[in-house]
Amino acid sequence: MESITLRRPLHAQGIARLSFWGFSMTTRDAQALRFAFVQRPHVVLMCIALAACSTAPHPKSQTPTASAPAASEVSPHTANPAPPAPAAAPATSPPPSPPPPETHAALTPGKGSSPASTGTKKTPGAKKPAELPTPPAKDAAVTNEKLKPAPATTVAGGKLSGRIDLVAGTGQQLSAADLTDTTIYFVPSAGAPHPKPGRFNIYTREKQFDPATLVIPVGSTVSFPNKDQILHNVFSITSGATFDLGLYGEGGSAEYTFKTPGLALINCNVHQAMQANVLVLDTPYFGHPDKDGQFQLDVPAGAGSLMVWHPRAAIQTKLIAAATADPLTLRLVLTKPRVVQHLNKERKVY
Numbered sequence: 019m020e021s022i023t024l025r026r027p028l029h030a031q032g033i034a035r036l037s038f039w040g041f042s043m044t045t046r047d048a049q050a051l052r053f054a055f056v057q058r059p060h061v062v063l064m065c066i067a068l069a070a071c072s073t074a075p076h077p078k079s080q081t082p083t084a085s086a087p088a089a090s091e092v093s094p095h096t097a098n099p100a101p102p103a104p105a106a107a108p109a110t111s112p113p114p115s116p117p118p119p120e121t122h123a124a125l126t127p128g129k130g131s132s133p134a135s136t137g138t139k140k141t142p143g144a145k146k147p148a149e150l151p152t153p154p155a156k157d158a159a160v161t162n163e164k165l166k167p168a169p170a171t172t173v174a175g176g177k178l179s180g181r182i183d184l185v186a187g188t189g190q191q192l193s194a195a196d197l198t199d200t201t202i203y204f205v206p207s208a209g210a211p212h213p214k215p216g217r218f219n220i221y222t223r224e225k226q227f228d229p230a231t232l233v234i235p236v237g238s239t240v241s242f243p244n245k246d247q248i249l250h251n252v253f254s255i256t257s258g259a260t261f262d263l264g265l266y267g268e269g270g271s272a273e274y275t276f277k278t279p280g281l282a283l284i285n286c287n288v289h290q291a292m293q294a295n296v297l298v299l300d301t302p303y304f305g306h307p308d309k310d311g312q313f314q315l316d317v318p319a320g321a322g323s324l325m326v327w328h329p330r331a332a333i334q335t336k337l338i339a340a341a342t343a344d345p346l347t348l349r350l351v352l353t354k355p356r357v358v359q360h361l362n363k364e365r366k367v368y
Contacts, residue, residue, distance in 0.1 A: 178204065178324060178338065179314040180346030182307045187353040190330070194309065196352065199231045199329055201297060202313050203304030204338070206322040212236075213302035219243060220284070220294055222250045227284065227294035231329055236279050236300045243271040251287035253363040258282075259298070262363050285360055290368040293357045295329040330354040 182200050186192035215237035221228045223245040234240065242252045244266055253262040258278035265288070266272065276282060279300040286292035307313040315324075319340070326334040330352040362368055 176317060176319065176340070177314055177343075178317050178346065179312075179343075180348060182311040182313060182326065183347065183349045184311070184328070184331075185349060185351045187351045190352045190355070192352060196328070196330070197307055197309060197311055200307055200350070201233050201304060201327045202307070202315055202348075203299055203301055203325050203327070204315060204317045204322050205301050205325065206303075206318055206320055208320055210301040210303065213299065215239070217241070220296075221245050222252070222286070222292070225289050225292060227286075227292055230293070231295050231297075233297045233299060233304060233306075234276060235302070236298050237275070237277060238298075239273050239275045240296065241271050241273040244268055249288060250292075251363070252284060253287055254282050254284050255361070255363065255365060256280075256282045259296075262287075283358070283360065285362075287363045290360075290362075291357055293360070297327060324348075326350060328352065330356065 182197065182202070184192060184196055184200070213235035215235050216239075218232060218234055218238060218240045220232060220240055220242050221244075222242060225246065225248075232240070242250075242263060244250050245268070247268050249265050249267050251263070251265045252272065254260060254274075258280055259274075259276055259282035261274045263272035263274065276296065276298045279298050282296040282298065284294040284296060303315060303317050305313060305315050317338075321337070321339050324336045324338050324346070326336075326348050328350050331350040331354065334348060334350060336346070336348065
């Protein structure tokens with residue numbers, strides 16, 4: 019065993035340190051210590067007690083951890099050593115969580131539509147954007163009203179008025195009743211709204227069609243009741259309105275729906291002299307002159323074409339730049355007979 023040579027005289031302080039630190043000693047030193055303990059035991063015991071008190075760790079001192087190096091061991095290459103970590107704050111109860119933010123349904127146009135989704139994705143840790151203040155209820159109602167589609171409005175138009183003059187052509191006869199068969203209608207350049215279709219009757223009475231002239235909106239249905247005690251067969255071979263209602267007697271009736279605008283010539287396959295004219299219009303702006311030939315027609319604003327039609331005359335067209343208060347004078351020459359020559363439903367001569 020390696021021995022330690024005592025460089026100081028053996029006194030009380032030296033004995034206490036050797037005893038507490040547990041150094042090994044030679045036989046000579048052990049004998050000296052035993053001699054001192056025999057001669058002055060109280061001194062040896064007192065020194066040992068004092069040494070134990072002076073070398074015991076202070077209760078408030080803390081043992082440095084292995085991971086934190088001492089100040090003297092800091093590398094000289096470190097320019098700014100890290101400051102010591104602050105003391106941990108005492109544990110406190112977490113603050114109450116704030117109430118969830120209010121959500122407001124987006125105003126959407128249309129009846130019965132569900133609120134639209136905002137489509138915003140939330141990113142963890144991202145700063146929540148500031149919420150806009152909730153608008154008052156009356157402002158929301160106004161906004162919702164603005165988002166609704168605006169109702170269709172009728173553009174203020176004007177009136178077209180004037181007089182129809184009928185003139186008999188060569189070999190033609192003219193009667194006062196011919197004025198009532200005249201039709202005036204207006205076709206706007208921007209297009210006309212579709213007229214509402216309806217249901218109409220043309221009777222077969224005393225081997226005649228009554229009325230012999232009928233103006234209807236496109237899509238309307240016409241019935242042909244038989245009021246005679248004889249058989250009739252109503253048909254048409256007009257392009258766009260070709261039909262054959264068959265042969266039926268008194269009290270019978272048949273009908274046809276006119277789906278194509280234009281003039282349809284109606285005949286009876288039994289009686290050649292029976293003939294009716296059905297004018298199918300795709301504009302709601304039409305009318306008839308009175309017994310004096312005067313007419314007045316409500317039309318929309320803007321340019322268009324004023325059409326004058328009579329079953330015995332060629333159709334007349336007048337371009338209108340805009341509605342005017344100045345009366346118009348329109349002249350028609352009757353060049354056709356009351357019954358136009360035609361073929362039967364087999365497209366043969368009667």
